[in-house]
Amino acid sequence: MTTTNQPTLREQVEDFLFREAALLDDWLLDDWVDLFTEDARYVVPTTDLPDGDPKRDLVFIDDDITRLRARAVRLNSRHAHREYPWSRTRRFISNVRVRETGNGELSVNSNVLVYRFRAGEGAPYVGSVDYVLRRDGKDFKIAHRRAVLDMEALSWHGAVSIIF
Amino acid sequence: MEIKDLIIDDRQRGIFRVHRSSMTSDDLFQREREQIFSRCWIYLGHESEVENPGDYRRRTVAGRPLFFARGRDGQVRVFLNSCPHRGALICRRDAGNTDVLQCFYHAWSFNTNGELIGVPDQEAYGPNFDRDELGLKEPPRVESYRGFYFVNFNPYAEDLVTYLAGAREYLDLIVDQAEEGMRMVAGSNKYTMKANWKLLVENSLDGYHLVPTHQTYLDYISGLGSDDSGQTASSRIVGKARALGNGHCVIESPVRSGRPIAHWHPLFGEEAREPIARVRQRLVDKYGEERTFRMADTSRNLIIYPNLVINDIMAITVRYFEPLAPDNMEVTAWHLAPREESESMLATRLDSFLTFLGPGGFATPDDVEALESCQIGFRATETQWSDISRGMLRPAKSTDELQMRGFWRQWHANMQGLSHTNVQDAPVEETEAALVLADD
Numbered sequence: 001m002t003t004t005n006q007p008t009l010r011e012q013v014e015d016f017l018f019r020e021a022a023l024l025d026d027w028l029l030d031d032w033v034d035l036f037t038e039d040a041r042y043v044v045p046t047t048d049l050p051d052g053d054p055k056r057d058l059v060f061i062d063d064d065i066t067r068l069r070a071r072a073v074r075l076n077s078r079h080a081h082r083e084y085p086w087s088r089t090r091r092f093i094s095n096v097r098v099r100e101t102g103n104g105e106l107s108v109n110s111n112v113l114v115y116r117f118r119a120g121e122g123a124p125y126v127g128s129v130d131y132v133l134r135r136d137g138k139d140f141k142i143a144h145r146r147a148v149l150d151m152e153a154l155s156w157h158g159a160v161s162i163i164f
Numbered sequence: 165m166e167i168k169d170l171i172i173d174d175r176q177r178g179i180f181r182v183h184r185s186s187m188t189s190d191d192l193f194q195r196e197r198e199q200i201f202s203r204c205w206i207y208l209g210h211e212s213e214v215e216n217p218g219d220y221r222r223r224t225v226a227g228r229p230l231f232f233a234r235g236r237d238g239q240v241r242v243f244l245n246s247c248p249h250r251g252a253l254i255c256r257r258d259a260g261n262t263d264v265l266q267c268f269y270h271a272w273s274f275n276t277n278g279e280l281i282g283v284p285d286q287e288a289y290g291p292n293f294d295r296d297e298l299g300l301k302e303p304p305r306v307e308s309y310r311g312f313y314f315v316n317f318n319p320y321a322e323d324l325v326t327y328l329a330g331a332r333e334y335l336d337l338i339v340d341q342a343e344e345g346m347r348m349v350a351g352s353n354k355y356t357m358k359a360n361w362k363l364l365v366e367n368s369l370d371g372y373h374l375v376p377t378h379q380t381y382l383d384y385i386s387g388l389g390s391d392d393s394g395q396t397a398s399s400r401i402v403g404k405a406r407a408l409g410n411g412h413c414v415i416e417s418p419v420r421s422g423r424p425i426a427h428w429h430p431l432f433g434e435e436a437r438e439p440i441a442r443v444r445q446r447l448v449d450k451y452g453e454e455r456t457f458r459m460a461d462t463s464r465n466l467i468i469y470p471n472l473v474i475n476d477i478m479a480i481t482v483r484y485f486e487p488l489a490p491d492n493m494e495v496t497a498w499h500l501a502p503r504e505e506s507e508s509m510l511a512t513r514l515d516s517f518l519t520f521l522g523p524g525g526f527a528t529p530d531d532v533e534a535l536e537s538c539q540i541g542f543r544a545t546e547t548q549w550s551d552i553s554r555g556m557l558r559p560a561k562s563t564d565e566l567q568m569r570g571f572w573r574q575w576h577a578n579m580q581g582l583s584h585t586n587v588q589d590a591p592v593e594e595t596e597a598a599l600v601l602a603d604d
Contacts (some may be wrong), residue, residue, distance in 0.1 A: 044524055048258065049351040055511045058351035058499040060524030062515070070387070074380040074526055081377065082529035119536075141242070154355035159529035160538070 010098045013108055013133065016140050021091035024163050029072040032163070033065075036142045040065050043146045044160055050148045060160050063161060071163075083159035087118035089162055104135040105143065112147070114164060116157060122154035125149060125164045168197075171576045172549070173569075175574075175590040178556035180569050181549040184542045187360035192579070193490045199578045200470050201226035204411075205307070205314040205327050207472040207484050208232060210498070212311065212347035214240055218261040224486055224494075226316060230303065231255040232313065236263070240308070242315055243278055243300040254300065274300050282531055310339045311346060330408030334466050338476050341425040341459050341577040342502030343446065347365070348482070349499040349514070355523045356494050359535035361471060361487040364495065365571050367531050368473040369415050369465050371403065371562035373552060377534055381519070381526040385421060388431060403462070403562030405507065405555070407570025407587045411469030411578075415562035419463050421478055424513040426460040432512050439509055467567070469574055474500070479517035491539050497522065556589055 007015070023032040036042070044061040045052035054062035063071060074080045079147040115124050116161045117127040132144035154160065165185060170192075172181040186192055206226045213221050213232075220233035222245065229245035231254075245255050250291060252269040264281070266273045273282030278300035286293070306315035307324035309332065314324055325332060339346055357364065367373070375382065403417025422429025426444035428437050447456040463477040473483040480500040485493045499517055520527045541547070552572065555564020570587040577585035 031317070046351040047354060052351045054514060055507070056350070056514075058349045058353065058514065058522075060353065060522055062518055066388075067519070070384045070526070074384065077380055077383075079379045079383075080530065083534040118335040119540075121537035152354075154353075154523050155494075156356075158355050158357050161523075161529040161532075 009098060009106075013098045013106065013140070014093070014096050016133070017096060017108075017110055019125050020142075021093050025089050025091055027075075027086055029075055029163075033069055033072045035140075036065060036068060036145075038065055040068065040142055041144050041146075042068050043144075044164060045146075047149050047151055047153050049057075075162075080161075082159055084096075085118075087116045087162060089117075090115045099148060101132075106133040106135075106140070107131070108133055112164070114162070116162060121156070124156065125160075125162075126151060127164065129164075167192075167576075167579050170579070171572060173573065173576075175556070178553055180553045180556060180565070180572075180573055181551055184545075184548055184550055186575075187362060188490050188540070190490060190541050193487070195579060196487070197227060199581065200575070201317075201487075203318045203321065203583070204320065204470055204534050205305075205316045205579070206314050207325050207468065208242060208306075208313045210311055210346075210348045210482070210500075211240060211308065211313065212345075212503075213259075215347075216261065218263055219259075220255060220262065220265075220276065221259050222255045222257065226317065227486075228303075228317075230315070230568060235276045237277070240313065241276070241278060242303055242306045242313070244303065247272060247278070247300070248298045253384060264596075272298075274558070276303065287445070310335055311458065327410055328468070329410045329412060330406070331410075331412035331414070331466060331468050334408070334414055335468075335474075337455075337459060337464070338466075338474060338480060338500075340451065340455075341447070344502065344504040346480075346500050347503045349501050349510075350388070351499070353497040353522045354494065355532070356492060357532050357535050358492050358537065359539040360490055361485050361493040362571075362575070363535045363538055364485055364493065365467055365471070365473070366439060366552075366568050367535060368475065368564075369405075369413055369467055369567045369571075371405075371415050371417065372565070373534070374563075377530050378527045380530075384519070384526055385431075401402075405560040405562050405564050405566040407566060407573075407589075409587060410584070411574025411587065412467060413469075413567035413570040414464050414466045415567055416458075416464045417562045418464050419461055422516065423460060423463065423477075424479065424505075424516060425526065426456075432516075436512050439506065467571060469571065475521070478520055479513050481521050500520060557592060559592055 009124055042063040043054055045059045052059050075083055078084050092113040093110050097109045099107045101107045110129050112129050113124055113126055127149040130146040131142055133140040134143045170183045170186050208225050209221055209232055214234040217234050218235045220231050222231045231245050232242045234240050245253050245256055247267040249272050251268055252267050254265050254267050264273050271284050275281050280295045280298045303315040303317055304319040305312055305321055307323055403415055405415045407413050419427050422432050426440050428440040444460055447459055466474045471485050474479045482495050482500050483497040485495045487493050501513055520526055522528055552565045552568050555566055560566030566589055573585055574588040
């Protein structure tokens with residue numbers, strides 16, 4: 001029996017997701033946007049229609065790279081009032097599943113728990129995030145990121161004011 | 165403090181103030197439930213949400229659990245969501261399609277016409293047990309206007325069209341944009357704000373806050389090179405404010421960016437230019453240049469008193485809010501779109517919606533923050549009054565507050581047990597050449 005120090009594919013992906021989570025918790029949003037491909041999409045469906053298609057249905061967020069960059073600019077400014085001062089967040093990523101889909105792409109699913117604290121209150125965002133990751137040398141890039149909330153409504157936060 | 169003293173309305177001196185207890189008091193909140201939400205027409209839903217026979221939707225309206233369903237006969241009916249037997253919820257899903265709704269508690273069954281069609285072990289009841297008396301109860305009044313369904317818990321209320329007063333014309337202006345009628349796009353934005361519901365009425369019609377609160381949105385739009393108005397931030401948003409009677413109010417402004425109906429904009433892309441031109445031509449052919457100008461080249465934020473907002477801006481959002489407590493409300497927002505719209509134009513419309521609207525957009529989160537911030541500020545009870553005097557002594561612009569006064573005056577009358585009042589400011593001479601709208 002041989003042992004190896006080579007990380008498994010899932011470990012590589014987990015490292016990537018943990019790094020992404022740290023960037024978001026540290027509010028390093030420019031670095032976070034750099035994780036995306038130029039043709040990327042970031043989608044958050046509504047709570048009542050988790051299978052919603054942004055081309056046809058109302059969703060919370062449907063960003064191409066232009067709007068994603070603008071979202072980072074906005075959140076980095078002092079004028080995104082819901083997030084200025086910034087909330088404190090802590091992300092927990094688990095239950096990571098990875099499937100190779102060919103063409104150097106991976107289909108990834110993870111469970112996500114984000115605690116957000118601000119203005120004397122704290123509450124979680126809970127859900128799962130589906131990714132399409134593309135290999136980029138030894139690293140990955142995000143080609144698609146679809147974050148599905150489990151809550152029935154935005155009952156505590158009143159908005160998706162952070163990146164979920 | 166007496167209710168009559170909650171508002172200072174000095175029309176001659178141009179002073180209008182609202183006492184902040186109107187947004188914090190439990191007693192006044194209860195009184196609103198009785199005097200406003202049990203007496204006014206309250207929005208329930210849109211006909212397109214129950215498109216097919218058997219379709220149903222569950223809602224909470226004015227505190228009551230309700231659902232509405234389209235019967236096999238094609239008729240839309242609204243029911244109180246409570247079993248006539250012992251009270252359990254009959255409809256326990258938000259939406260679906262069925263022929264039979266069965267109460268899970270004792271298994272009484274009802275059809276989508278509300279008739280009681282099944283009672284297990286019915287022989288146990290005496291001879292006077294009458295199924296016909298035990299069908300699902302309906303709200304005292306249900307009426308619709310152009311696809312929008314409203315309920316009223318006052319059996320003696322005036323009819324819906326009379327109630328809508330001047331708001332009816334604005335509903336027409338929105339619905340007439342569609343050739344084959346409007347529909348609600350699937351998916352809704354449901355979120356709460358820890359703020360009094362009347363703050364969202366004010367905010368939904370507040371042209372004054374746009375530039376300071378939504379700077380990041382305006383920066384984003386101008387960064388895309390999409391603000392082709394050539395005007396400065398403060399001058400370009402001029403429009404008009406109107407109180408439409410019965411508490412309904414509107415601000416109407418020249419468009420700032422594109423409108424899917426029917427004002428093309430570079431942000432929409434070249435491929436959208438031709439379809440939008442065709443829509444515009446259809447409107448001109450049907451309604452003439454003047455009405456088309458209003459439909460396509462102006463936008464409007466409309467409040468249907470007390471708690472329905474229709475913002476016909478870069479897209480059309482229908483926003484309903486249910487007061488939960490003096491400092492809490494649940495908001496549900498939908499996206500209204502013409503039925504006939506092509507796949508690509510719908511995609512353009514959806515995209516246009518998301519830049520500004522919704523709790524994941526570039527503006528709504530900051531409104532949530534603003535309203536919650538006000539509500540927390542109200543805890544400083546030594547600051548007793550909110551000032552809503554802006555534009556009171558001039559022809560009101562969309563950045564003024566006449567529309568909020570129109571709402572508050574109706575609220576004040578209702579709270580004193582009056583159903584009608586004069587909601588207008590004192591007359592002022594129309595001298596401002598800056599008001600560019602063509603409607604009057």
